[in-house]
Amino acid sequence: MSAEQTNNAMDLALSALVWILQDEERADRLLALTGLDADGIRSRVTDPTLLEAVLGYLESHEPDLIACAKTLDVPPVALVLARESLAQ
Known part of the structure; x- marks a missing residue:
């Protein structure tokens, strides 16, 4: 995986984390x-392991995965692929 792909996955995961933290529940x-x-x-906000876990959290609850993807204007699979990239 290239450094650019890693950076893109981390950026997407950080955006997802911000989305999660904006809702108290x-x-x-x-x-x-x-x-x-x-x-x-x-x-640990820049730790790929933490960011992978954040995306895994979204993956485990499809309504949140879809809502986050919609807010970030990306297809849900982009979040899944970002998690897979960070897992490598």
Whole structure:
């Protein structure tokens, strides 16, 4: 995978994270399911493993995956492919 592909996947994941955190219920669910806290997210915001987990979180709940993709103006599969890219 090229550096540009990695950067694009990370940018998309960061946008998805922002989308998640803008909704208190969604954010609380993310924190509960991942065991992270706000400080943990802040300190690891550029960690590909964290960003992969964020996209995996969306993948595990299709309504959120679709809503996030719509807001970010990308097809849902783009979020899935970004997660796969970060997993490599």
